[in-house]
Each structure stands twice: as structure tokens, then as C-alpha cells.
Amino acid sequence: MLKHRVLPLVLLTGYNVVKSIKFSTYRTLGNPITICRIYESRGVDELVLLDIRATVERRGPNLDIIRDISGECFMPLTIGGGITDVEQVRKILRAGADKVAVNSAAVENPQLIADIAREFGSQCCVVSIDAKKTEAGSYEVYTHGGKQPTGKSPVDWAREAEALGAGEILLNSIDQDGAMQGYDMDLMKSVTSVVSVPVIAAGGAGEPKHFSSVLQEAKVSAVAAASIFHFTSFTPKEVKYELASHGIAVRV
Numbered sequence: 001m002l003k004h005r006v007l008p009l010v011l012l013t014g015y016n017v018v019k020s021i022k023f024s025t026y027r028t029l030g031n032p033i034t035i036c037r038i039y040e041s042r043g044v045d046e047l048v049l050l051d052i053r054a055t056v057e058r059r060g061p062n063l064d065i066i067r068d069i070s071g072e073c074f075m076p077l078t079i080g081g082g083i084t085d086v087e088q089v090r091k092i093l094r095a096g097a098d099k100v101a102v103n104s105a106a107v108e109n110p111q112l113i114a115d116i117a118r119e120f121g122s123q124c125c126v127v128s129i130d131a132k133k134t135e136a137g138s139y140e141v142y143t144h145g146g147k148q149p150t151g152k153s154p155v156d157w158a159r160e161a162e163a164l165g166a167g168e169i170l171l172n173s174i175d176q177d178g179a180m181q182g183y184d185m186d187l188m189k190s191v192t193s194v195v196s197v198p199v200i201a202a203g204g205a206g207e208p209k210h211f212s213s214v215l216q217e218a219k220v221s222a223v224a225a226a227s228i229f230h231f232t233s234f235t236p237k238e239v240k241y242e243l244a245s246h247g248i249a250v251r252v
Helices: 032-041 063-072 086-094 104-108 111-120 154-164 185-192 208-217 227-231 236-245
Strands: 005-013 016-021 025-030 047-051 077-080 099-102 125-133 139-143 168-173 199-202 222-225
Touching (some): 016 032, 099 111, 139 154, 208 222
Parallel strands (some): 047 077, 099 125, 168 199
Antiparallel strands (some): 005 016
């Protein structure tokens, strides 16, 4: 049986770790090396590191930070933020990352997904989708740090991304981001019902039951979170013990 993963989500601006609320309010939390060391010591399954200013500043992720983190931490590492071409991906992987997450550039140039998958394999290519509920009750994909509406449906975009070669979908609810009130079940279910690649749920976890609910009800493959690990006493390991108590297969 495939094990479900618990992934801390680390957001960077420059050399600072931050935490957002609905992609608009940011709180500085500290040094990424220190935070990643803590996660390493707690035996997390993977770490997702997203440079949330890279696209807006028209640059790729900081390779020095990636090298520093990969030199200290040995769990699988996914890097995202400002990635626009295959050569950038090559440099990021050489710096120590295991996967890359593409978002804004992939929406603007979907061929980027196919290029990454062809060059490095689908398992290397995570497509990150940030979605927000519209006034009509549907969902829309946003890019550029949740600031730019695209007119795309996350369901249609996830289907297209999978067809192009994406190995995973990181699905983040802008509305639930930082709220710690639980994942957006409708959003998660809408995407998991139409793709066969793993979907990582993000945005909204505030207590262990939120993880078990989205895994059982929305059938996601993995759960990502930030606020619960930064601002509560719950650790990734405690979350995994809680999931195991509900009969959910995890690495403990």
C-alpha cells in the first residue's frame, strides 16, 4: 500500500521564511536553514520550499539557499518559484533539489511542463495550482503569488497539466491559506476526481483532524501545511501518528 506523505511547506522571501494569510499578509518567521534542520530532525517525508517573490521579481530560486539546505537536510526537497525554463531546472537539481514546482510560467507556457517531464521525468515535475473561489461559487486559478486571475478552472488546468506530463499536483486554496480552519474539500475533490496523478492538498490545516479528513474524504495522496507546524505544538510526526490511528497508511 502506498504511504501518504506529510509535507511541511516553507515559503521564502529573500533569505527569510514567511507565513502568509490568504496570500496577502506575511509574517517573518526566521532563517530557512534553521527551520529545515528542525524538520530534518523530526523525520518529515519531504519538504516543499517555495520562493514566493521570485516570479514577481523575474528571477529563479536562489541556488545558494538550495545548496545550503540540501547540504544540511537529507529529506526529498521540492523547489519552486520563478522557474521558467529547463536550464533553470537543471541548475536547481544540481544544487540538491529532487523535484521542481512550476506555477505561473507553466500557465503562461504549458509546454514548460512537457519539456521538464521529457528532460528529467514526470516524477520531477510538480505543477502548483493556486485557486480561489469566485463570487459565482466556482474556482479560478491565480498566478503571480495569488495576485493575477487567469480565467482558468483548476479542474481543467489540472487535467491539462497531467496530460502534458506533470507527475504531481500541489493544490493550494488561497481562501483557506493561513486560516487554519481546514482544507477546502470541494476544491480538493474537484481535482482528485479528474486526475490520476498524486494531488497534494495545501491551505488550511490547523489541527490533526484536518489532515485525516482531506485524506479520507478528498482522496488526496499527500498533505502540505505550514501554519500548524509554525504556530502550534503539533509536529509532522504527531500528525502522522494521528493519521495512523485512523488507519491511514503513513511512514512513522
